[in-house]
Amino acid sequence: MTEGFMGPPWQDDWTTAAEADREALPDHARDLVLTARAELVTAPDPYFRGxxxxxxxxxxxxxxxxxxxxxxxxxxxxxxxGRGWLRYEFTRRETDPQIVIDQCFWQ
Known part of the structure; x- marks a missing residue:
């Protein structure tokens, strides 16, 4: 049943607000956001359960x-x-599973 299931790297999608917040960050903070995003899209389980x-x-x-x-x-x-965070939801489905990031914050 999971034969057609896709694994990492997962698709990611940013809401308009989260993308605007990310683009407004200083360069070094944006690099931190991209590192966090990379960890999420390559994790076997983006919810890190267990x-x-x-x-x-x-x-x-x-x-x-x-x-x-x-x-x-x-x-x-x-x-x-803890100075920044990404709020997201992972939608697991056989075709096109993805992570939707709806909030990006850094202080």
Whole structure:
């Protein structure tokens, strides 16, 4: 049944607001965002489910669900030791699975 299922790298799509926020960041912060995005699109499971599944992320990055009661819903990928984050949702489907990033923030 999963024979046709696509794996990483996943497609990613940015909402207009998230893309505008990313483009407004200074260059070094934009590089951090692109590093975080690269980790998400290449992860076997972009929700990093399970114990210590995000231990292989670079230093200063972590992932957690927005609501602990919805482990398959919105997630936040923190980067730069919590100074920034990407809020996203992963849509798993056989054709064209993708990560939709709806918020990009860095301070």
């Amino acid at each position: 114990i210590d599944t995000d231990r292989d992320l670079p230093s200063g990055m972590s992932v957690e669900p927005v609501q602990s009661t919805r482990p398959g819903g919105l997630h936040v990928c923190y980067f730069d030791h």
